[in-house]
Amino acid sequence: xQQVMQIPQYQHVQEGEDFTTYCNSSTTLxxxxxxxxxxxxxxVFLIQLVKSGEVKKQxxxxxxxxxxxxxxxxxxxxxxxxxxxxxxxxxxxxxAGSYQLTFGKGTKLSxxx
Amino acid sequence: xxxxxQWPATLVQPVGSPLSLECTVEGTSNPNxxxxxxxxxxxxxxxxYSVGIGQISSEVPxxxxxxxxxxxxxxxxxxxxxxxxxxxxxxxxxxxxxxxxGYFGPGTRLTVT
Numbered sequence: 001x002q003q004v005m006q007i008p009q010y011q012h013v014q015e016g017e018d019f020t021t022y023c024n025s026s027t028t029l030x031x032x033x034x035x036x037x038x039x040x041x042x043x044v045f046l047i048q049l050v051k052s053g054e055v056k057k058q059x060x061x062x063x064x065x066x067x068x069x070x071x072x073x074x075x076x077x078x079x080x081x082x083x084x085x086x087x088x089x090x091x092x093x094x095x096a097g098s099y100q101l102t103f104g105k106g107t108k109l110s111x112x113x
Numbered sequence: 114x115x116x117x118x119q120w121p122a123t124l125v126q127p128v129g130s131p132l133s134l135e136c137t138v139e140g141t142s143n144p145n146x147x148x149x150x151x152x153x154x155x156x157x158x159x160x161x162y163s164v165g166i167g168q169i170s171s172e173v174p175x176x177x178x179x180x181x182x183x184x185x186x187x188x189x190x191x192x193x194x195x196x197x198x199x200x201x202x203x204x205x206x207x208x209x210x211x212x213x214x215g216y217f218g219p220g221t222r223l224t225v226t
Contacts, residue, residue, distance in 0.1 A: 031212050042203055042217040043157070050212075088157065092213055099145050099164055099213050100172075105156035 002027050002093055006104030014112050019076040021107035023089035030092055032065055032072045033101070038085040079111050115140035119204050119218035126225055132177075132191040134221050136204030139185065144206040145213060146187040148179055151201040151220075163187060164209070199225045 003026040013019050023032065031050045035043040047056055049065035049072060056063045060083075062075045076083055086106040093100040116139045126132060138144050148160040159172045161179035169179050176195060180188045187204055203220045207213040 033214060035215070042220045043215065045214055045216060048212065048214060090215065099162055099207070100147075100159060101213055101215055103157040108154075 002091070002102050004089060004091055004102045004104040006089055006107055008107055009105065010108050010110070012110045012112060013079050015081060016078050019079050019083070019109055021074050021087050021089075021109075023072045023074075023104050025070045025091050025102075027094045028069050030069075032069075033090045034063060034072075034074055035088040035090065035103075036085050037088065037106070041085075043088060076109075079109070081111050081113055084109060084111050115206070115216065117204060117206055117216060117218040119202075119221055121221060122219065123222045124224070126194050126223065128196055128225055129193045132189070132194050132198070132223070134189040134202055134204075134223075136187040136189075136218055137185055138187075138206045141185070141206065141208070143184060143209045145209055146181060147205040147207070147215065148187065148189050149203040149205060149217075151203060153200070157203070161189070194225045196225050199223055 005024045007022050031048055033048045034046040036046055037043045047063050052069050053067045054065040060077045064073045086108045088103050088106045090101040090103045093102055119136050145164050147162045149157045150160055151157050161169055161171055163169050163181045166181050177191050201220050201222050204218040205215040
């Protein structure tokens, strides 16, 4: 079945440093989504990328979708303590009419003040 | 706007006891509904999804079951809990057509003792 892999699993950064997490799919994705889960909370949808090579920004967060639509990245510039949490990527399962998302295992970000 | 409710927020149950977790969605019709489980520090495992009343698809063999008695109600049940059923249970919904995006409820933390 489809697999979505994320690296790194953990990342510790000093406040103000940049952070990047990478997501790779075993199959071509129609779209890719990113979620953030704060400690003790539930995943919250951040963004969806659809087009090949697409780049979207949300303040200090930059999301990219690869040209082959099999990989994606999330980059945070100048991390803050509010960025702490686990970031998940997810892609819809291949197959027509699929209602399911396959999630990566997430990257847990710790920010040292 | 749409909201999703889950209860209870936390639950401690003995091994062998029954389980019933409820999820309701407001502000949308005919949503796709999902149950996920997240073990401590791990990724999201899809347990069940439903595209309509009475329609349940199971992703993993287990001693859990799901039901959808009403359009916006999704219930997760077990007749006899196992220690391995401990985890964070998340209900999510997505729009009925188009690209599935997961909007998660606050979750239920279940500890089986």
